[in-house]
Amino acid sequence: MSDPKDKQYVLEQVKANNVKFVKLWFTDILGYLKSFAITVDELELSLAEGQGFDGSSIQGFARIDESDMVAMPDPATFTVLPWRPTEGGAVARMFCDILRPDGTPYECDPRYVLKRNLARAAKLGYTFYVGPELEYFYFKGNDPNPQVLDHAGYFDMTPRDEAMDLRRETVIMLEQMGIGVEYSHHEVAPSQHEVDLRYTDALTMADAAMSYRLVVKEVALRHGVYATFMPKPLFSENGSGMHVHQSLFVEDRNAFFDPDDSLYLSAIARKYIAGLLKHAQEITLVTNQWVNSYKRLVPGYEAPVYLSWALTNRSDLIRVPTYKPGRERAMRIEYRAPDPACNPYLAFAVMLAAGLDGIENDYECPSPVTRNVYEMSEEEREALGIGTLPPDLHSAVGLAESSDLLKRALGEEMHGKLIENKRIEWDEYRVQVTSWELEKYLPVL
Secondary structure, eight states, rough: OOOOHHHHHHHHHHHHEEEEEEEEEEETTOEEEEEEEEGGGGHHHHHHHEEEEEEGGGGOOOSSSEEEEEEEOOOOOEEOOOOOOTOOOOEEEEEEEEOOOOOOOTTHHHHHHHHHHHHHHHHOOEEEEEEEEEEEEEEOOOSSSSBSSSSOOOOOOTTTTTHHHHHHHHHHHHHHHOOOEEEEEEESSSSSEEEEHHHEEEHHHHHHHHHHHHHHHHHHHHHTTEOOOOOOOOOSSOOOOEEEEEEETTTTTTTTOOOTTTTTTTTTHHHHHHHHHHHHHHHHHHOOOOOTHHHHHSSSSSOOOOOOEEETTSSSSSSSOOTTTTTTGGGGGOOOOTTTSSOHHHHHHHHHHHHHHHHTTTTOOOOOOOOOOGOHHHHHHHHHHHHBOSHHHHHHHHHHOOHHHHHHHHHHHHHHHHHHHHHHHHHHHHOOOOHHHHHHHHHHH
């Protein structure tokens, strides 16, 4: 239940900011942001009882019958939207938890799925912290032949860089919404950028990631530019990832840090890594859920393919950033497979579930890889027990469908609906006749 003080704070902020409309936000299974607006006259009742709506909108592409659901606003997520006009009254938003009419949580609400996995961690004494790096592209339009804004590279600063002002405006808007930002920069590919959000608890971060994706797009549209979180929009260039830094805390102590370990990694951290490595193939459908996601997960473009971990090598699935003396709280692991088009609630949930599975079942962590796995022969990787991520969506669906861990983490109903959604997508994709096929085969067959 919400804290009455939070509800009172919302009502006070509505008056102070002359808010006329409040948007109620939630996501569907696939991570699409959904919204409907209420007037301030309905706000107090909505905070007490929620707002009814058609629940089939949360089921992604696999909609069947309409069903009544209740969107219960979370007053702790209230903020005024800085890009909306204020003439005649400002517009605010709150994220919602989705309930059944009897008041019980809806099992297919992604926010509930994450909360349930966080509760599992809390029972073990842990708080889950994450810091995702969401990369994206700016294009001059969203047509099938996108045009880049620049040809700069990693951390490049170019004169009269149009995107620099877009990033600046994005950071300002995020901070106005109470979302902490560490820094922003140009990424490796032409017209590719990144704004890093400040490390925080997973639920707050999932809400922030959804807001971040919308703010990036809103700012771009204001300037006649299109922003996309599509994992691989440009052939022969790096795709966009969402590297997720993560750690477990026990109260204010970082459970991943051990001052007596040669790598400063605790036994808990190593078991967590082992859990991620063991279940990586199964959870990839969630962290990389689109057909296009697997165009990014190929060798040669700084995206992980092999199931390995290392201290500094960025080609591995899991990287442990270098420890800096006096920065015990910053000790963490970085899981590099996810892309920014995933559903962050589900992605954080399944990564946590995999890591906790390693802790609870005392998984043994393999030794870190000291060589570049891409330069190893297949025989060398096999000898070291280094497997691979699924090569395409079809393979990922098969691995996820039989995964007990995924069924537990997502819940049986959510798991079934996700598999159904992804089968629909794969079937739509596999029957397409692509331009590549036409160019390659039509002239000669």
